[in-house]
Amino acid sequence: MPSTMPSSSPLRIAVIPDSFKGSATAAEAARAMGEGADRAAEANERSVELSILPFADGGEGTLDAICSAWAVEPQQVATTDALGRPAQARFAVSEVRGKLTGLIEAAEANGLPTVSDMPLQPQEATSYGVGTVIAAALDAGCEEILLCIGGSATTDGGAGILQALGARLLNTAGQEIGPGGGALQDLARIETQSLHPRASKVRWRIACDVTNPLLGPEGAAAVFGPQKGASPQDIEALEAALTTFADILAAEAGHDVRDEPGMGAAGGIPAPLVSLFDAEIVPGGELVAESLGAHRVLEEADLVLTGEGRLDSQSLNGKVVGTVRRLTPEQIPVIALAGAVDLDSSQCAAAGLTAAFSIAARPESLDELCAEATSRISSTAEQVLRVFLSAQPASHPQKNTEQRSSAP
Known part of the structure; x- marks a missing residue:
């Protein structure tokens, strides 16, 4: 992946997922993604600024x-x-x-x-x-x-x-x-x-x-x-x-x-x-994004992590993942995590997503996946960010920081 930031700057990550229906609220999913991102940054001795913003599409949650x-x-x-x-x-x-x-x-x-x-x-x-x-x-x-x-x-x-x-x-x-x-x-x-x-x-x-x-x-x-x-x-x-x-x-x-x-x-x-x-x-x-001040958070990000329970064609039409991609400047990578990913790589690319990853590590029942959803979300976010950071130029180690975003 191309570098998105100067080597001396902290990596600014916007964490802005929907709920994973039946297994994690949007706040729980966002917190899990942030924890995974923090671990990856620490392992790579990199500085990150996290903007944690649980999201929704105007429906449940x-x-x-x-x-x-x-x-x-x-x-x-x-x-x-x-x-x-x-x-x-x-x-x-x-x-x-x-x-x-x-x-x-x-x-x-x-x-x-x-x-x-x-x-x-x-x-x-x-x-x-x-x-x-x-x-x-x-x-x-x-x-x-x-x-x-x-x-x-x-x-x-x-x-x-x-x-x-x-x-x-x-x-x-x-x-x-x-x-x-x-x-x-x-x-x-x-x-x-x-x-x-x-x-x-x-x-x-x-x-x-x-x-x-x-x-x-x-x-x-x-x-x-x-x-x-x-x-x-x-x-x-x-x-x-x-x-x-x-x-x-x-x-x-x-x-x-x-x-x-x-x-x-x-x-x-x-x-x-x-x-x-x-x-x-x-x-x-759009209403939720305005209420949360999401436009500013997304415009200032170097990387956006989003996600929901099932990523499919409906996700791209008015749902959270599609809204996040639409509101994010084109040059900023957007990576989606989901319980199930029903889009292939060409569909993700056509939708403007950099990549999409399932949190399911092996064949298992839905009940098993739901029971471990937050730990899986966190682990997947960590692995995604490890790969992302490996493609970035090295910078001097700095203390990780976290910023929680709210409406203006």
Whole structure:
């Protein structure tokens, strides 16, 4: 490998992985990579500066990754899950670029894992609990809401969020409709006078990596409904109900968003937030990168270590590894570690990755690999950096240093 730094300078390494699902959080993976890099540097009598930055793509793990970088503890709030049962969820608050910012991972309140103990109820599942968490962030004085919406169990068009924020969704008799997407078939009008007074005053940004519209063959019900237990009959009913909701929402807001990209994400959650509050749709990885100050860290690096549980073609489209490579200047090498690597060398090269390595050292079961994930990540990072350093000019030994990066 060509040298990327003057021989007298410490090697600046950005360590910026996703979680290794089911085996290591992003923070654990980043720490393990950093420890491996430190050992390699010590063995080679080389000086390194580590920037440790656990990352996420706006889906599962985003709250923990950003809380780690912000150095804040998430707050607990009593809410409900997608089936309306009492539950606990978290949100984080920090000052970012002079604004008090609230971060919410919607799946903590309406995610599939939270209702995995019950049969899926695609027409009844509600995003009301997400609205409860948002209301808590608004009550905390947040001036900006970062809403990460992946992993939802709901297809209610975000109607539950509106209800939790104080909107009244009424039928022809003037009564409140029930929870869930199926109930939207009874919707006759939306009253917004009682909405949370701060809901329209804050900046809303929604992490979203899909471009599906709200309705139609590529819409929320048709594409994502089956993942949430929807039968063909459920999909037909949800499509009709969401159409009714879109019609009435457009009349209330004066802004018809049904055909706009991303409105079908997470069962349609963005639709009312864009219509009523001018929410911005932002790619998940980009939103996280901005929140963490990742651009600066990557631009200043001599080498970038990233990774995730499985490296495949999806990793390059909106996921962490692809986002990290895209945000890193072209001349800086990016090396990925993963539990499994399903890309060959030509695919890695085409994606701009310098190399990719599996942490699996021998044939073994998934349970065995997960149980030893952090030690394997650390060992693989050490071996990778030993090779990298062997191609660098020798420099005078200096004490290793570590820098933990956080949002500006």
